Amino acid sequence: MRGWGARSQVPPDGAVLDLGCGGGDPIATWLIALGYDVTGVDFAAPMLWIATRRFPDARWVLADMTMLSSGAVF
Numbered sequence: 001m002r003g004w005g006a007r008s009q010v011p012p013d014g015a016v017l018d019l020g021c022g023g024g025d026p027i028a029t030w031l032i033a034l035g036y037d038v039t040g041v042d043f044a045a046p047m048l049w050i051a052t053r054r055f056p057d058a059r060w061v062l063a064d065m066t067m068l069s070s071g072a073v074f
Helices: 005-009 027-033 045-054
Strands: 015-019 037-042 059-062
Touching (some): 045 059
């Protein structure tokens, strides 16, 4: 994840959307470690169960990413 250019566009305490987050590893793990407010979206309930156990303070959404409409800004 070194050199992630978009990172310079997100404030240090910014919100990041992780589409297809799975169990939260590796992307959400990295983003949370950097202090970002992560919302993960996945269509697989068992994967979100894993992500929720790993990171209970993050927001995990069971949804099809092609149908997602949250109104939130990331």
